[in-house]
Amino acid sequence: MSGEEEAxxxxxxxxxxxxxxxxxxxKLRSDRELRGKLHAFxxxxxxxxxxxxxxxxTVEIDDETYEEIVRTTKRTIEFLFVRxxxxxxxxxxxxxxx
Amino acid sequence: xxxxxxxxxxxxKTPADFLKSIRGRPVVVKLNSGVDxxxxxxxxxxxxxxxxxxxxxxxxxxxxxGQLKNKYGDAFIRGNNVxxxxxxxxxxxxxx
Numbered sequence: 266m267s268g269e270e271e272a273x274x275x276x277x278x279x280x281x282x283x284x285x286x287x288x289x290x291x292k293l294r295s296d297r298e299l300r301g302k303l304h305a306f307x308x309x310x311x312x313x314x315x316x317x318x319x320x321x322x323t324v325e326i327d328d329e330t331y332e333e334i335v336r337t338t339k340r341t342i343e344f345l346f347v348r349x350x351x352x353x354x355x356x357x358x359x360x361x362x363x
Numbered sequence: 364x365x366x367x368x369x370x371x372x373x374x375x376k377t378p379a380d381f382l383k384s385i386r387g388r389p390v391v392v393k394l395n396s397g398v399d400x401x402x403x404x405x406x407x408x409x410x411x412x413x414x415x416x417x418x419x420x421x422x423x424x425x426x427x428x429g430q431l432k433n434k435y436g437d438a439f440i441r442g443n444n445v446x447x448x449x450x451x452x453x454x455x456x457x458x459x
Contacts, residue, residue, distance in 0.1 A: 277417040
């Protein structure tokens with residue numbers, strides 16, 4: 266068909282493979298975030314993470330003042346299996362970019 | 364289904380053609396949750412995607428309710444969360 270086609274088109278999953286054994290940031294449903302070391306993953310984005318910190322963000326609205334109170338709860342987990350259907354986004358950890 | 368999509372620029376006729384044509388182009392990705400992701404500048408583009416609409420993008424900015432919330436060096440977005448992928452016209456960037 267068209268002129269050039271790579272023999273192996275790189276998929277997004279190929280690029281996640283580059284992050285194996287690196288620390289990553291994962292955004293999950295239910296306003297949760299994980300930061301941990303990626304040990305393994307599959308095409309469903311099931312993942313095994315080590316030395317994980319989970320952050321849960323909740324927003325409460327005060328009935329009287331209607332102000333939004335943003336709270337974060339953190340916990341650490343040594344070894345974690347993440348089911349892929351809850352994953353929204355995967356990224357290298359946010360760095361202070363120059 | 365002939366004729367559907369002929370308004371789209373040039374050669375794309377099917378969704379599969381669209382997905383082939385957008386690699387390397389600046390895009391806006393909107394998720395089911397309403398959050399959207401854009402390349403941080405016009406040169407920042409969609410790196411690749413697959414048939415499940417899993418997406419890899421460089422230098423991604425996350426917008427919630429139109430407000431910039433986060434920036435990511437690289438972002439992989441799981442396809443089931445994607446509502447749409449839209450290309451962005453390369454006009455003079457409006458001030459942000």
